[in-house]
Amino acid sequence: MSGTLLSVRDLKVSYSVGDGKVDAVDGASFDVPRGSIVGLVGESGCGKTTVARALTRVIADNATITGGQILFDGADIAAIPERQMNALRWRDIAFIPQSAMNSLDPVYTVESQLHEVLRRRGGMSARIARARAEELFKMVGIEKNRLRDYPHQFSGGMRQRVAIALALALNPKLVIADEPVTALDVIVQRQILDQLRGLQAMLGISVILVTHDISVVAYVCDKTVVMYAGRIAEAGPMDAVLTRPSHPYTMGLRNAFPDLKGAASGTLTPIEGAPPNLASPPPGCRFAPRCPFAMEICSKSQPSLREMSPGHAVACHRADEAPVLRELAAKTETWLAEV
Amino acid sequence: MPDVALSRPGLPARMFRSLHLPLNDRFALFGLAVYAVFVLTAIFADQIAPYDPTEILYTPEYDLAADLRPGEDGFILGTTSLGRDIFSQIVHGTRSALLIGITAAFMVALIGSIVGLVSGYFGGWIDAILMRLADIAFGIPFLPFVVVLAAFLEPSIWNVVIAMALVLWRDTARVIRSQVLTLRARSYVDAARVSGSSDLKIIMRHIAPNILPLSFLYGSIAIGWAILTEASISFLGFGDPQSISWGYMLQDAFASQALAKQAYYWFVPPGICIILVVSAGFFITRGYENLLFPKLGR
Amino acid sequence: MPHLKAAASRTLQLALVLWAVVTILFLMFRLMPGNPMAAYIDPTFTAEQQQALMAQFGLDKPLWEQYFIYLGNLLQGELGQSFRYREPVAERIFTLLPNTLILTFSSLIVAYAFGILAGAYLAWRRGSAVEKAAIPLVLTTRAMPEFWLGMVLLAIFSFWLGWFPAGGTRPAGASYGSLWALYTSREFLSYLALPALTLAIYSQGLPLLLMRSNMLDVMKEDFVTMARIKGLSNWTVVVRHAARNALLPVMTSFAIAVGYQLQGNVVVETVFSWPGLGRELVRAVSASDYPLAQGAFLMIAVVVILMNLIADLLYAFLDPRVSHA
16 A cells, blocks of 8 residues: 555644744645655754644644644545544554653553553453453563553553554554654663564554654654744655755754764754744744854745655755755854854 | 842842732632721721620610610611620621731741741751651641640630640641752752851741741631631630630520521621631632642642 | 551551650640649549549559559550549440541541532633632632531521421430441431531532642643543543542542541531530530540540541552552
8 A cells, every 4th residue: 555644734733822822833744655654853842743743633722723734544634523533543543652651541550551442442342452452562572461560660661662552552554653762761762663663564554753853763764854943844755854954954953963873973063042932933934043054035035845856845945055055064163153 | 259149039029929919819809808807897896896795785675685686776786695786796706816816827837937947957857856746746636636725724715826836837837848848959058058158047048038928828827727716616615705706606696596596697697707707818828729738648 | 568668657657646645645634733633533433432543543653653554544445434424434435436437427428529529520610600600619618617507507407497406316215226226217317417518518628629629730641631642532531531540639638538527526516416526525625524535535636647547558559659669
C-alpha cells in the first residue's frame, strides 16, 4: 500500500489568551506517506506539539482549529463530527506521549491500562485481551510477568516501551510520537528509537515523530518537516534536508545538535536569540530577526513554500542561493556575528 | 558586601503584595464589609443598643416583658424569657465575639509562627522536639479539651483563648515551618549567612517578613474558630455568665424552651451573626483555599 | 517491605502521642486546684469506700508513684468509679461509645457520599453559575455553629412539623432485647435522623471542597488527556481516571474527619440529648464527676489518635505508589 496516509493542508490552530488570540500554528501543510516515519522538528514553542495534538483533536480548552484540512485516509478529520472522530482515536490514530510517567494512570497496573483500550476501544473479550497484552509486551521486549506492575515500578525507558505497546494495541494506521525519547539518556534513546523503527517497518504503519532534536530525526526518519514559529520552514526527504538544508533555520539546527550515531561533528553552535512572540509575529519571514542572511525583503514579505527538488520544499526568499549559504552557515562566526 | 535586601522591594510593599488582597472579588469585599460593620457595632454598642443587655425590662403595664415577639412594645427582636432585650444582647455580643476572636487569633498566630520559625530555621533536635509537640497537640481533641479545662478554671471566656493557645498553634506552626524551610534554602539567606549576619538578624530581616502574610492568614482563620468555640463553650454552660455573648444567648434560648415556643426571633439572629462573622473570614481568605483545606494524608 | 517499616514507625509515634496525652491528663487532674483526691473520691462515699479507692489509686503515695499506678490501672482498663452512676467508668463509657460511633459514622458516610459526588460535579462544572453559587454556600455551612444548626432543625422538624422526636435514642419506656434490636429498629432511625443530618450538613464541606480541588488538579494531568486521546468515553475519563485519583486523599480524610466529628459531637449530642460520649463528658464536667470526665476525654482522644493512624495506613494501602514501592 503506497500513497499518502495523511495530508495536512494549511492548518491553523489558535489559542485564546486573555483578550487576544495567538496563532500557534499558522498555515502548516505537509504529507505523511504510508509506511514512513516523518519527523516534525523545531524549537519548543514552534507549534509542533500543537500540530500533533490537533491531529487527535484533543487540544487545550482554550485552543481551536481555525482553518485548514487534515485529510486522513481521504476524509477531512478536522471537519467530521466528534463522534466519528472519536471512533478513529486509538483505533486508527494512536499517540505516544513525551513522559510515560505522567501519562500512565498511577493507580492502575499497566495490564489494566492495556485491557482498558483493548476491551473498551477494541471490543475484545477478556481472554483475547489478555493474550494480546502479552503479545504486545513481547513485541516491545518486556517480560510478560511485569504486566501486573504499576507504572512507577518501571524505569523510564521501560515505561516508554509500555507507552509504545499501548499505542500499537489496536493496530493503528498512524502513530504520533510526541518527544518520545526526550526524557531519556542517549543510550536508551537509541534503543527505543531502534525499536520504534523496527516495529514501524514490521507493521507497515506510519509514524509522526515530534521532536526538538534534529539528530533524533536524522537517526530514524524517512522524511522531515521543519517548523518555525507556527509555520513550515522546510520539508523533504531526510537525506535531501540533511545533506542539502536550504533554509537557514535548518542549517542552524544542524549545527546545534550532536549526532546521535556518535560521530563527533565538531563544535555545537546554538542559534542566537529566541523565537518570536506569536501574539505579535514579525511581518515578513518569521526567522528574519535571527537569520544571519536576512535581507530587506525578508522583514517585509512572507516567503511561501517552494519546491526546490521533487518533494523538497523550502520557505525562504534566498532558497536559490542555498549552496552558498550552506557553506557560510557551516562556520561558527556566521552565527556569532549576528544579532 | 552588597546588601541583598536593598535590591528587593521595600518591606511594607512586599508584605502588602504578598497578601494578595482579593479586592476585585465580590465575596471578599462582602467579607470586609461585614468585618467593618461588626467592628463599628462593637465600638458603638452602648449607643446602638436601646437597653442594657442584662437589664430586666417591663412593659408599660408594669408586667415583666418576657417572651415578647419582635415589634411588640417596641422591642425590635422581642425579649427573652427573663425579660431582656434580644436586640441589645445581639449588639453587645459583637464585643465578646471580637474580643475573643482577635485575642485568640493573635495568640494562635503568634505562638504558631514562633514555633514554626524556630523549628524550621534551626532544625535538628529543636525541630524534632517542637514537631513532636505539634504531634501531641494534634492528638488532643480540641473541644473536649476546652470542656475539661473549664472544669478546673473559673468560668470565663478566656478559657477558650487559653485552650486555643495551648492546642491550635499546631496547624500554623506546621505550615510556617515548611515555608521557613523553603525560605532558608534561598540564595539571599545563604548570602546573608556567609557574610556573617547573626541568626536573629537573618530571621528578622529575611525570613519573618516573608512568613508574616501566612501568619496573618492563619490568624484570620483562627478568628472564626475562636468565635465558634466560644459559642460552643457558652452553649454548654461553661462560659462567663457575666458577659453577654451569642453563644450565651443560644444557651439561654435553648434552656428556656425557645425551640418548643417556636421563638425563632430569639435563637436565629445570634446564629446568623456567628455565620456572618466566621464566613466573612472565610471569604476574605478564600483565595487561599488550599491553606484552609490542605491536602490531607500526604 | 519499606512501607511496613514506615507503618510500624508511625504506629510507634502515635503510641508516644497517646502516652503524652495520657500524661497531660494525669497532670491536669492531679494538679487541679483544691484537694487532688477530689478527682477520684466522691466525698459522699463511705469511709471504707474512700479507703479502698485511696489504696487503689495510691493517693497516699508520692506523685511519681501515683503516676505509675495510674498508668498500670489504665492498661488494665481501670478508670475509677463514676461519682454519679456509682459504677466503673469503663463500663459506663463502653455503653455510650456505640451510640457516639453510630452517630459519627452514619453522618460521615452521608456527608462523604454527598460531598464526593457534589465536589466531582462542581469540578466538572468549573466556572459555571452553579459552581459560583455553590462554593460560598459550602463555606457558609463550615461557618455554622453545629449546635445552632441542630437547634434550627429541631425547632422546625421536631417541634413545628413533628416529623422527628426531639431527642434521645428511643421512646420513653421502650426496651429492646439487644443493642442490635435497638439499632435496627425504625424508631431508632427516626431518633438518629436529625442529629445525623446536622452533623452531615456540617461535615460535607470538607470532602466536597477537597474532592473538587483534587479533581481540578487531576483533570490537568497528562494521563487524563491521554485517556481522551485514547477515545475513552467521558464517563471513563472522568470517573475511572480523574475521580479515582482525586478520591485518594479524600478517603484518607475520612479517618481524620471521624476525629474532628467526635469534637462536634460534644455539642450536637447535648442539643439532641443523645446518650453518647460527648454529652456524657459535658455532664460529667458540670457535675464534677472527675473520673467519668477523665475517662470520656481519654476515650475520645484514643479514637482521634487511632483515626490519625488509620488515615496514614489507609493512604499507604490505597495508593499503589506507596503500597507497591
